[in-house]
Amino acid sequence: MVSPIASGSPTASTSPTTSPVALSPDPHSYSGLSPVRVRHLLLELAVDFDSRTLAGSATWHLANAGEASPVIFDTRELAIESVERLDGSGTVAPAEYTLGTADPVLGQPLRVALANDTTGVRIHYRTAPAAAALQWLAPAQTSGTQPFLFTQSQAILARTWLPCQDSPGIRFTYEARVRVPAHLLALMSAANPQQRSASGEYQFRMDQPIPAYLMALAVGDLEFAPLSERTGIYAEPATLPPATHEFADLEHMVAAAEQLYGPYRWERYDLLVLPPSFPFGGMENPRLTFVTPTILAGDRSLTSLVAHELAHSWSGNLVTNGTWNDFWLNEGFTVYFERRIMEHLYGREYADMLQVLGRDALHHTIEEIGATSPDTHLRLNLAGRDPDEGLTEIAYEKGCSLLLTLEGLIGRPRLDAFIKEYFARFSFQAMDTDTFLAYLRAELLDKKPGLEARLQLSDWVDGPGLPANTPAVTSHRFEAVDQALSRLAAGTAPAALAQETAEWSSHEWVHFLQGLPPTLSAEQLKPLDDAFHFTTSGNAEILTAWFPHTLRAGYAAAAPALENFLRHVGRRKFLVPLYRALLATPNGPQRARAIYAEARPNYHSVATGTLDALLAERT
Structure with a gap:
């Protein structure tokens, strides 16, 4: 067990920790029923690769525990060993607690009774070997000779490795102390070390408030390579050189994003290249984006994924969907932002290819789900379902298409000013669909009579499929691919196309293969x-x-x-x-x-x- 971190009050963050937005109840968190909110976490964990468990304690400082109300945490398959109450003087006393009935998706609510003078709660716990957020990899599953651990907390899997208020609308700052085998490096979604500790003990701090789904931990045989004063790459030794080459433009991406929508607020932006079992392309964990090695194409042609995760530093991490029904507010803005970054760096024709591929994926998703299905609405109703079901191209590409439609109606300069102000005004806060629509109307739509009707806003947000005013997307570079496909269909031998295809990017090849x-x-x-x-x-x-x-x-x-x-x-x-x-x-x-x-x-x-x-x- 790791020695405890002091239980005194945390250093106050310079950023707000509560949202002024009156959010609708989160159907995927028991914590929404809690009148008491968390504000700061002191996390103590020991990582045991033999038992495939994390063990330690989570000390939660509470924001509004003045009354003797229970505080409710989300848990799923955690072994709760004991719970303690803390008061302002640091006195620790046993706390009464109950675990509710287990739900296969939501887990169990942990209700902790508080006294009038309670300021914090410490929960001693252990994870299950098969905890859904954790993946324990044997050396044979990595690119090296050492085991590896990584977490994936989105959407509601943080509760499988941490008792927490697992709702995107609840934010907190945190400190952590993590003990790992001495030959391995530990990293979190926080300020990170760049070298191994001889003792295997690491301390972390995140001063900007985040929701639980952005909690992240990785442990492995990792090395670091700087790319600029504020960017760098972590990877296993064999993967680090190609990753450093692939992401050479990372600082330029950050600078382009800042030029578009305001300052980067998270101090550092580093990437961690994970083993190939990582289930997503990337995960926008603050300060440390997790990425799949499948984007190491050798020609930097798949780095739009990194631009996407970087864009989340504004859309999602800075202004966060209030519940998973509002997921489009994260992803629609992020896809739009991602392609603006890529256009800034590589030109409009490059970004146009991404738009066409994205629209193709959206049409495929709508066909698969059903054009009249409510699951093709931007505003979802995922109550009673796993919110992972809402992580489809609808949130990503239909959300982006709404912004493209708005751009066509009001022009880029006006839309850019709106988005930049939106990120600045609601920084470190949560946002739901109703509040966003009210803000959009007040700041843009109501200032120009008839604009909302032309936008067909309700059709986008609460209507199925794609509205009739969806803007077309085209690609000049794909037109050349289509010509090659036509010649192939007319009998031209594939080898005869070698010269004109020599400089094609991954995107052109994918379009070619999809057109066969x-x-x-x-x-x-x-x-x-x-x-x-x-x-x-x-x-x-x-x-x-x-x-x-x-x-x-x-x-x-x-x-x-x-x-x-x-x-x-x-x-x-x-x-x-x-x-x-x-x-x-x-x-x-x-x-x-x-x-x-x-x-x-x-x-x-x-x-x-x-x-x-x-x-x-x-x-």
């Missing part, structure tokens, strides 16, 4: 593969667009590469369409079950939760 007829035979795929080497590509985006063609055609030459990909890559964005394509083939269910049985230990629970259901439906 789905009826190509194995005999027709082979010359394409011979000319462009898709099967042996090291680019995960290209492979994910290529493999469905090979599965439909029965192109046996790609089978080993596909199976290797599924066994080692854990990014859900890639796994779901590939398993679906595999399941749709003759003998596909049997083959999918065999691959999945071997690969599942490499996947995070975020991925297995989706894939378990998918394979159960099809087998």
